[in-house]
Amino acid sequence: MSNAWKNIKPDDYDAHMSHPNVAQIQMLSRIIKEQFELIPLERRSFSCAAILGITNGNGLEHVNPCGIGKVIGIDINSEFLNESRVRYPDVESKLELFQLDLMNDIFKTAEILSQCDLIIANLLIKHIHLNNFIKIISALPKHRQTVSCVIQVNPDGIAVSHSGFEHVFDEIAKLREEESEDLITQSMNENGFILTNRLLYDLPNGKLFIRLDYSAE
Numbered sequence: 662m663s664n665a666w667k668n669i670k671p672d673d674y675d676a677h678m679s680h681p682n683v684a685q686i687q688m689l690s691r692i693i694k695e696q697f698e699l700i701p702l703e704r705r706s707f708s709c710a711a712i713l714g715i716t717n718g719n720g721l722e723h724v725n726p727c728g729i730g731k732v733i734g735i736d737i738n739s740e741f742l743n744e745s746r747v748r749y750p751d752v753e754s755k756l757e758l759f760q761l762d763l764m765n766d767i768f769k770t771a772e773i774l775s776q777c778d779l780i781i782a783n784l785l786i787k788h789i790h791l792n793n794f795i796k797i798i799s800a801l802p803k804h805r806q807t808v809s810c811v812i813q814v815n816p817d818g819i820a821v822s823h824s825g826f827e828h829v830f831d832e833i834a835k836l837r838e839e840e841s842e843d844l845i846t847q848s849m850n851e852n853g854f855i856l857t858n859r860l861l862y863d864l865p866n867g868k869l870f871i872r873l874d875y876s877a878e
């Protein structure tokens with residue numbers, strides 16, 4: 662069965678995610694800047710950061726101001742990858758994009774990520790499922806990587822906010838897995854990564870993002 666994310670159009674994604682009731686594009690952009698800043702300033706110019714589920718390239722506007730040397734973007738949707746290229750011409754020479762299925766292309770992904778200092782996985786784990794995310798993490802050569810991920814908490818019990826465009830995500834909802842912060846941290850611990858930082862970000866409608874940063878022990 663084809664993954665429903667392949668059918669999402671870049672503009673429909675933006676229309677939902679940047680709607681004032683949702684405002685997640687804006688928050689994720691701010692968070693990616695903070696995640697880039699996890700790389701020590703003196704190492705940034707020759708560092709490599711990976712963004713898993715890069716979508717339309719949200720956050721790439723911070724690559725040059727933060728002085729990041731190279732960015733790897735991975736997504737299953739080729740239209741998203743094209744959009745990332747077109748929207749951010751200023752980072753073209755630093756950007757390497759790969760169309761991969763993170764639920765299946767585990768070893769190819771781990772090989773690509775092995776050169777990275779920072780691995781960002783924002784709002785991704787629920788879509789590729791924790792077991793696949795951990796398979797990728799456990800296949801990485803153990804060195805100094807930082808892994809930073811964002812998960813969403815919905816105290817109102819509603820996974821997708823109202824924007825008028827939420828129907829676009831109906832098929833995706835069928836594949837989505839409930840995320841557990843404790844289970845993510847426990848699984849990361851079992852693979853040699855310890856939690857170094859935990860931050861909360863308030864969203865409209867009482868929703869929250871939790872950012873979890875892990876470093877190799």
Ligand SMILES: C[S@@+](CC[C@H](N)C(=O)[O-])C[C@H]1O[C@@H](n2cnc3c(N)ncnc32)[C@H](O)[C@@H]1O
Nearest residue numbers: 666689714715716719736737762763764784788
């Ligand atoms: C909610 S978005 C992530 C947040 C987004 N980067 C932003 O800043 O708005 C989820 C992304 O994961 C990608 N994705 C979902 N399942 C995937 C898979 N199996 N392999 C690769 N990418 C996948 C989707 O295409 C989408 O771009």
